[in-house]
Amino acid sequence: MTDTTSRFGKPARIFQPSAAQPAPIKSTGAYAWLRQNLFSSALNTIVTIAIVAFLATIIPPMFNWLFLDSNLSGSTQADCTGDGACWVFIKVWLQPLLYGSYPDGQIWRINLCLLLLFVTLAAPFWLPHRMRNKVDIAMLLVLPFVAIVILDGRLLGLEYVSTDYWGGFALNLFLASASIILGMPLGFLWALGRRSQMPMARSICVILIEFFRGTPVLALFFMGSVMLPLFFPEGTTVDKLLRVWIVLTLFMAGYMAEVYRGGFQAIPQGQYEAAASIGLSFWQTTLLVILPQVIKVSMPNILATAVMLFKNTTFLMIIGVFEVLSTAQNALTNSNWLGGFSTEAYLFVGIVYWICCFSMSSVASYIERKLDTSHRS
DSSP states (O other), rough: EEEEEEETEEEEEOOOOOOOOOOOOOOHHHHHHHHHHSSSHHHHHHHHHHHHHHHHHHHHHHHHHIIIBBBOSOOGGGGGGSOBHHHHHHHHTTHHHBBBBBOOOHHHHHHHHHHHHHHHHHHHHHGGGHHHHHHHHHEEEEEEHHHHHHHHHHTTTSOOOOOOGGGGHHHHHHHHHHHHHHHHHHHHHHHHHHHOOOOOHHHHHHHHHHHHHHHHHHHHHHIIIIIIIGGGGOOOOOOOOHHHHHHHHHHHHHHHHHHHHHHHHHHHHHHHHHHHHHTOHHHIIIIIHHHHHHHHHHHHHHHHHHHHHHHHHGGGGGTOOBHHOOOOHHHHHHHTSSSOHHHHHOOOOHHHHHHHHHHHHHHHEEEEEEEOOOOOO
């Protein structure tokens, strides 16, 4: 920068361009990522080294126990001779863990119901666009009752299988699916009732929602299995699984009603006004305009509620329903397997539940991306 005299007699500043600087070094590749994310400072370096040391201490013994030193072949406890996991225990008890005490020759009925569930859930991906809503919703609502008819067998002329023999992970899956399928529309009706201008309908819906949301699910199970039969006439019996299904459905409906209510509050008032301006009725506005937006906004909470209910099915063991966790505990007390295989049993149950919950999360994330209209790249 130099000074010269301007025409007003004051010094004028002339700025000279700075010297050219070298181009910045652009770091790419794995080395650059590691340096920026794991070794960017002294603290991050120390934490990274500590975590790596911890994993190096834990993972090799765990890998050896799970795979290298494990026992995979055999059919009795005597075949578990290594120092690793005894997967023979899981192999022997795999059928009861998955299907309970259902007769061997009739397990195809459970597999058929599982196939129907998978086809119904995958229907939106293969049905034509015009048929998705009507056909898929109808399939979902009918599926629980079709599964009951198939598993029971009497209406189809098949061998009758009492619900006392239903169990295992298939029972967890069926109860959770049936409760979610029926609990979602029921929760939507409760949410509408809570927003209603009719005092009686609003009061009833508020009481139902707050009762089933505020009562622990274990207490609801005990009420459904122990206290509810006391209110029936003498000699009247209601199947235990039916009572449990009703409790789970109402429990799901209570939580879903609050999820929907949050979605309703996120919808701008202009959407209602726009629907009214083109002459849509209340139910046309609710089902065709508001409900799709509510589901889109509430999708993360809907998933969280569904996963919560699915995991809560393990509490059925408290009231004597032989779901997968109860079956695993029963297997551990078997006189032929008293060698302490609780780690293998609970690890197997945990992995199965993690696979299902992770799959549900992945599907929900895919649906969120499909419904995203923000046009972000």
